[in-house]
Amino acid sequence: MSNKKNITLWGGVLPPILIILVTGSLSLAILDKENRPAYFDIAKVAVGYAFGSMRLQGNSNDTEKSDNSN
Structure with a gap:
């Protein structure tokens, strides 16, 4: 369960950080x-x-989908 929360958290945080880093570097x-x-x-x-x-x-x-289907 906590792994699923980690993935969701990073999925929401990573894109804005990536955009800031790339645009800042290119600027x-x-x-x-x-x-x-x-x-x-x-x-x-x-x-x-x-x-x-x-x-x-x-x-x-x-992997999670295949584990749940078994």
Whole structure:
């Protein structure tokens, strides 16, 4: 049960944090040309983490469904 609450909590918190992180990094990349590659790396890591966590969440939901059907 607590695992299900954790997934719901992170599902609701992660998207706004991701949007803030990516838009902030891209905004700083536009303003600061010297450190542009570092800001793009931060944005890439954030997006990669988001896709990875969505994939893991989808896999855990599939596992829960198959466990409940048995």
